[in-house]
Amino acid sequence: MKRLHTKNCNWLLSLCFCLAMLSAKAQTDIDGIMMTKTNFCTGVVYSHSSWKNYWEGTFKRDNANLGTVSTQMIGVMGNYGITDKLNILFGVPYVQTKASEGSLKGMKGVQDLSLWVKWMPVDLRIGKGEFSAYGVAGYSFPVSNYVVDFLPMSIGLRSKNLSLRAIADYQIGKFFVTGSATYVLRSNIKIDRNSYYTTEMHYTNEVKMPDAASFNFRTGYRSNSFTGELVFSNWTTLGGFDITKNNMPFPSNEMNATRAGVAFKYTMKQLPGLSVIGGSNITLTGRNVGQSTDFSAGVFYVFDFKKKNKKNSPDPKKI
């Protein structure tokens, strides 16, 4: 197996940037790495995201009635190698929100379960490096009956999302670049009231959620024991409307954000199944979202369900 397979987990959270949070996302669904056949990587990630300023449409402001809005998350994630070229992944976070000022009560609960199928159809040597391409299909849905129509305190947006992603990865020696593009189909959601105003009145409890597109670019150093990378990402809602002046946010707002961050993963030589991860992101520009800064850290372990068959294990030297 080639460099793109690993026995290490490479989970990192790209935590949502929204006034609420979108689903917590694991990095492995967006990177150029596959789990080896029969290996199961699982672990826990904690993240903390907060913002003081937010964009009301294009108007950047703070709000003394919210102060700093923070979101903490603990997520359980897993990645299983069905084959070296086909992985399935899952993630489910517990989320808690809090505003430092004002009277609004924070919310907490289990948010959305995400499932992905990740497939690597292309893995070639090009020039001095190796090129690989991936297709990822993901589906997420709420696993608790959390309140959505209480932004920015809600823990999520409740839509069932189908995401389709293409990833390209190129590695020369220990340096790599990865780019990906994702289209997210979002289902309508239901709220607790039977009318609401967007740019006009609606007499229904159902809200049409615009689809979204996201782009992710990452580059850095990648070896079997250490990965360090720079990450740029963009999320653009394809439709939706702006928060009007001094209004509350609404789930179908046009939420956009461009972010930059760093991420690392370290695998202990003495215990190659165990890895720790960490990362941080800042929000460069946005629309109808908080200008969030996040930090995350996690621990993962790889179990091999076919220990006896050594042939399927990766060869670290090839990485």
Add this chain to the structure above:
Amino acid sequence: MKKQFFYTATLIVLIGWGTGCSKTIDEKNLSYPELNPSKTDLNAGAWKTILLTNPDEFAVAAPAATNTPGYIAELNEIKSWQNKLTGEQKEIIRYWSAGAILRWNEILRELVAKHNLPPYQNADNTYPAPNANNPFAYPQFPFANPPYASRAYAYVSAAQYDALVAAHHFKKLYNRNAPYKLDSVIKAMVPASDLPSYPSEDGVVIGVTVELLKLLFPTDLAFIQEKANEHKLYRIMAGANVRSEIEAGESLGKLVAGKFTARARADRAGTAGGNAALWAQLEQQTIATGETPWISYESPKRPPMLPLFGKVRTFLFDSATLVSIRPPAPPSTKSPEFKKELEEVLYYSKNPTRERMRIVHFWADGVNTATPSGHWNAIAADDFVKQGYSEVRWARNMALLNMALMDAAIACWDTKFLYFNPRPSQVDPNIKTLTGLPNFPSYTSGHSTFSGAAATVLGQIIPAKASEYKAMASEASLSRIYGAIHYRSDCVEGLKCGERVGGFAVNRAKADGADQ
């Protein structure tokens, strides 16, 4: 190959899963049935008016005879439209055929929701106030908060009612048949009616409503005129009115509106915002009684919402009556009773259940919504569409409801700014709220007062649903304790006071001639 198959199969399943349900949303109000009155209420010209001294206070000239060239030309206009109706025009007919009072009530709720946003602060942490004389400057006029909204619904509904009573007087007097009855080529694209068509009830509603909206929502006149033009054209395309019937109705509606706009300009709502001296005085007079005064929890501190709205002129009773129905003083903030109520609020703040949160959010009717009054208008409209009312009966029932809601707002604001007592979260900062904390004193609950009044009126109008309305009012009232923004006594006394206000509308309903 096996892998590929697995992948493809999974993908297909996922796509089916995610996109299986259509994104199209059926909005309830767009599937309302056509207005098809079970009776014409031909004699509604004799029903008791609100501000008009007599139904013929404003004269409507006799219509031209139906054999004159002018009238025949008007029939030809209808035929020329009906010759080439597009799908879009048929859709316009379908939309408006649900009823004039209903659709304009919806438009009004939409305008309220759009304008129900508190102004953003100035750089110096003061707040700008909307200015009716400069309505386009930020913050646009109006800030359609719950008291403002209740007043808007009341004026529009009451004026529509008086205008339709006057219209019925002249309909009966002139007794002209609808175009589809006079010319067999003309199709009735709305349910045929025996009600005389001059002056047009739709024209009357357009005339009176647009004139009031000029006063109440001046920045939306382009939108309002577009709706009015579409509404007029609908009647012609549907074969229900010739143009001059609509114009005669519109003129009458405008004249009746004049009585209501004159009242509105002098009802003291324009000065209900008060000024810095008044805001300080309200605080001082509560301190003087030894009680804790309400303090704005917003940052920067925002002046209370319309502190003098309690002085606005009521529709259903006089100012002495307003004092007589005022709730008793709330429990002292130093009393054991108060402590007990505070503990209850803290309990609901700390222990929200999903069902209680649903109730809180269902009834919240906060910023950017049609307000509690609008919510009760929506509840009424959902039920009225099933009742087979004529336009004038729709107007009468909406007027009863909305006069009660406005008077409920006045009674509640009178109480709030007399006692000026603190919100639970002011007394105990551990109380976090599950909905936005309103920026005015706690006692009594506005939602409870509105809901008590509305349920009482609607229970009179549709007795079969009286207990259901009462249960809804009770839930709306409790939602404010569940949301941790009101004490129980705010809600209990608010509900009672609302019921007292509603009683005046019930008395009026029994005596206005509509049910005789």
